[in-house]
Amino acid sequence: MLKDPASIVNRWFPVARSEEVITRHVVQTQLLGQEIAVWRDDAGRVNAWENRCPHRGVRLSIGFNTGTELRCQYHGWRYATGSGQCTFIPAHPTQKPSTSIHTNVYGSMEQYGFVWVHLGPQTPALPTLPTLPTLPTPATAATLQATTLRSLFVEAPTSAVAQALLRGYRFAADPADDAGSPSEGSLSDGSMGEDSMGGASVVAHDQFMLATADSNGRSAAVTFLLQPMTESQTVIHGIAHAMSPAVEARGETVAVAVTERAAKRLALLRHHHSQMTALRDAVERALLAPTPHRVEPSTP
Amino acid sequence: MLENSHIESVLWDDWHVVAELARLTRFRRFVTTLLGVSVTLELDPTGNVSARRGGETIASVQIKYGFVWMCLGSPTRDIVEFAECLEPDRLLATAGSVRVAVSGLRAVENFLDLSHLAFVHAGYLGEEPHTEIKQYTVRPLAEGGIIATGCKVYQPKASPIATEGYDVDYIYAVLRPYIVVLFKANPVELSRKDMIALFVQPISEESCVAHAFTCYLKHGIDPAAVRSFQQFIFGQDRPILENQLPKRLPLGVGTEVPVRADGSSAAYRRWLSDAGIRFGAIPVT
Numbered sequence: 001m002l003k004d005p006a007s008i009v010n011r012w013f014p015v016a017r018s019e020e021v022i023t024r025h026v027v028q029t030q031l032l033g034q035e036i037a038v039w040r041d042d043a044g045r046v047n048a049w050e051n052r053c054p055h056r057g058v059r060l061s062i063g064f065n066t067g068t069e070l071r072c073q074y075h076g077w078r079y080a081t082g083s084g085q086c087t088f089i090p091a092h093p094t095q096k097p098s099t100s101i102h103t104n105v106y107g108s109m110e111q112y113g114f115v116w117v118h119l120g121p122q123t124p125a126l127p128t129l130p131t132l133p134t135l136p137t138p139a140t141a142a143t144l145q146a147t148t149l150r151s152l153f154v155e156a157p158t159s160a161v162a163q164a165l166l167r168g169y170r171f172a173a174d175p176a177d178d179a180g181s182p183s184e185g186s187l188s189d190g191s192m193g194e195d196s197m198g199g200a201s202v203v204a205h206d207q208f209m210l211a212t213a214d215s216n217g218r219s220a221a222v223t224f225l226l227q228p229m230t231e232s233q234t235v236i237h238g239i240a241h242a243m244s245p246a247v248e249a250r251g252e253t254v255a256v257a258v259t260e261r262a263a264k265r266l267a268l269l270r271h272h273h274s275q276m277t278a279l280r281d282a283v284e285r286a287l288l289a290p291t292p293h294r295v296e297p298s299t300p
Numbered sequence: 301m302l303e304n305s306h307i308e309s310v311l312w313d314d315w316h317v318v319a320e321l322a323r324l325t326r327f328r329r330f331v332t333t334l335l336g337v338s339v340t341l342e343l344d345p346t347g348n349v350s351a352r353r354g355g356e357t358i359a360s361v362q363i364k365y366g367f368v369w370m371c372l373g374s375p376t377r378d379i380v381e382f383a384e385c386l387e388p389d390r391l392l393a394t395a396g397s398v399r400v401a402v403s404g405l406r407a408v409e410n411f412l413d414l415s416h417l418a419f420v421h422a423g424y425l426g427e428e429p430h431t432e433i434k435q436y437t438v439r440p441l442a443e444g445g446i447i448a449t450g451c452k453v454y455q456p457k458a459s460p461i462a463t464e465g466y467d468v469d470y471i472y473a474v475l476r477p478y479i480v481v482l483f484k485a486n487p488v489e490l491s492r493k494d495m496i497a498l499f500v501q502p503i504s505e506e507s508c509v510a511h512a513f514t515c516y517l518k519h520g521i522d523p524a525a526v527r528s529f530q531q532f533i534f535g536q537d538r539p540i541l542e543n544q545l546p547k548r549l550p551l552g553v554g555t556e557v558p559v560r561a562d563g564s565s566a567a568y569r570r571w572l573s574d575a576g577i578r579f580g581a582i583p584v585t
Contacts, residue, residue: 035545052545054557059543074540076419076431090431091415091561101557 008032012107013208014114014225014237017148021046021115026070028061030229031117035059036106038115041081042067048117049084050104053077060103070103079103113148114225114237147265149222149238152276156283158208158228161236164283165210165224171240171275172220222272236276242268304373307335308576313373314476315380317499317511320394321366324349333503335579337372365513366394367499380475384495384515393523395496395512395530402541403580404500404508405549408480409568410537411498412472414451415561420536423456427465430454433561441473446571448472448564459494460529461520462487474568477577478502486517496530505580506547510534551577552584 015029016038027038028051035051037060051059053072060079064071069078069087076090077097084103089095107118154161205211210224220242227235242264304312316334324330324343331340340352341361349368351358360371364379385392400407410416415433417426436450451470455462471483471493478500483493495515500508512530550556551573558566573584 055559056556057544057546057550058540059545062539062543073543074419075415076428089559089561090418090428091433092559093429093432 008228010118010120011208012109012116012118013227015048015117015227016115017151017237018046018110018113018115019148024065024067026061026063026065028059029227030233031119032228033230034119035061036117037061037063037070038108038117039065039070041065043081045081046108046110046115047081047084048106048108048115049079050106052104054086054101054103077101112239113146145242145261147240147242147268149240149272149276150269151227151238152236152273152280153229154234154236154280154283155232156234156287157232158226158234160283160287161226161234162207162210164279165236169212169222169224169275169279171212171222172271236280238272238276240268240272307579309373309376310575310577311335311477311502311579313371313376315360315362315369315371315375315378316478317367317501318351318370319368320397320511321349321363321368322394323397324368332501332509334370334372335502336504339370341368365392365497365499367511367513380479380481380497382481382495382497382515384493389518390515391518391521391523391526393514393516393526395514395527396534397509397511398531398534398538399503399507399509400538400541401507401547402544403506403548404478404502404510405572405577405580406541406544406547407500407508407510407537408474408478408498409549409565410541411480411482412448412474412564412568413562414453414470414564416540417453417455420540421533424533425455425457426453427456435560436563438563438567440567440571441475444571444575445474445476446564446567447474448567459484459487459516460525472564474571477572477575478508488519489517492517502580508580546582548580548582550582552582555582 009032013031015031015036016027021027021038021040023040023042025039029036029038036048037051038046038048040046047070049060049070051061053060053063053074055072055077056074058072058074060070060072062073064073066078069080071078076088077086078088079085079102080087084105085099086097086101089097105122107120107122109116208226208228210226212222220240222238222240225237225239227237229235312335318332318334318339319330319341324341326343326345329340329342331338333339337353339358342350344350349361349363351361351370358370358372360375362369362379365385369379384390415431418428418431419426422428430453434452436448436452438446438448441447449471451472453468453470454465455468456465466487469485472480474480479497480500481495481497483495486492486494494517497513497515499511499513501511502508512534514526514530516526549569549572551569572581
């Protein structure tokens with residue numbers, strides 16, 4: 001999958017969930033083998049920089065997020081949000097740093113609850129962000145509620161993860177109905193996708209984006225976004241769209257509806273997490289399994 | 301003399317520290333690595349240290365400054381000498397050996413570095429807002445290496461016996477590619493200098509053991525305090541060093557951006573490059 005980096009470098013990849021890029025924090029992540037420091041300034045703007053101070057190569061992810069600048073731990077050099085321009089070198093406090101000193105800034109944006117990064121050249125004609133195939137249409141938007149799933153790290157190439165998802169990721173349209181017995185039972189035989197609660201097969205949108213919907217008329221849907229960290233490591237990000245209990249509230253008080261919504265959200269997260277954990281275990285186990293080698297008949 | 305297929309003679313035929321003598325216990329073997337070569341040290345009941353690689357005996361082994369030194373090839377020069385060590389009112393002490401997952405050349409460069417003191421060792425060897433690095437002089441040493449003189453740093457607690465902050469005069473010298481020493485004014489006898497040396501043992505190109513050796517003026521100093529102070533300070537450097545990318549030291553221009561305060565680092569890299577050092581470095585292409 002990473003054999004032709006030139007062709008895949010020129011696209012957007014999710015590198016972190018927006019909710020984990022919190023105030024005054026720096027997130028360390030990786031895309032196509034490149035370490036990235038992701039941080040949010042106090043105005044809410046997200047930066048994605050090569051995780052390396054241009055001065056001596058120390059990881060910027062161990063630096064300080066001051067709210068407007070990132071300060072390197074080693075010598076206190078500061079870099080401005082947005083441009084990555086070095087603004088202050090404490091060893092020479094009265095001199096303005098040369099404009100040639102700046103971090104390596106990648107294109108970044110936030111959409112669908114994720115931070116997206118573009119490693120290619122920062123030309124004006126950036127590729128457009130892919131449209132999520134399961135995003136609710138205006139007609140269904142009122143009834144479907146988006147929930148960001150917990151991202152899962154898998155020690156396997158992105159191609160292997162995509163294949164496993166395609167082979168049959170199954171989920172329940174309404175796991176809250178089955179909250180008492182999560183689906184471990186159906187996975188105990190080690191196979192994936194034999195979920196008694198039914199489901200639908202996964203359709204690949206492209207090699208890094210896969211979508212699925214449940215069989216009964218798209219009352220629930222999941223989109224997976226794959227982040228190729230390195231040639232052998234992948235993060236599965238996911239967004240679930242499920243029926244919003246709010247619209248089903250049948251005259252109960254608002255408080256009851258809110259409680260029910262929270263319970264359903266939790267059940268949904270648990271359900272998908274157990275499914276994805278099983279999928280990860282199966283993928284990693286398959287890679288660890290010894291490859292059978294052919295025994296040549298010995299010639300006397 | 302061991303067979304050497306690829307490591308430059310300037311390192312292979314020189315002396316390196318491989319262990320603090322106190323680490324060796326009688327009748328027990330100590331296994332370590334030098335320049336990628338696994339070696340086994342043994343202390344016999346008479347106090348002699350012998351070394352082997354596999355079944356081969358390594359002839360060039362010496363004990364000096366409380367450390368075991370080794371040359372894998374045929375030594376072309378002696379172990380570094382320090383005149384200060386001969387002065388009677390000095391306390392010579394080993395001050396800890398720290399394994400660091402980075403090239404030993406990065407560790408030497410960090411030891412030379414003035415402008416990190418106010419950040420990495422804040423409250424001890426430097427402090428904001430005293431971050432400015434004033435002009436200092438760097439020149440080559442006749443016998444190889446570089447020396448930086450006229451370095452001044454404000455230090456809140458410059459030594460184990462310092463009680464208040466003051467501007468400290470420093471001299472730094474790189475004597476061998478993996479050996480660096482500093483001299484700093486003693487807090488009591490301002491005209492004399494305490495000495496701290498770092499003997500870096502290159503394990504692989506991307507890992508090392510930094511062996512610290514101190515030669516302080518005796519008054520008020522006890523070895524345990526020296527060790528404790530140096531290990532505390534080095535414990536602050538280690539996480540920084542282990543977060544440097546790449547792990548080897550780039551010698552060409554362009555990968556990393558120096559400023560005037562980095563004069564000694566720039567001179568060190570140039571000298572390494574001119575001396576043909578490749579082990580632990582990313583040479584100029």
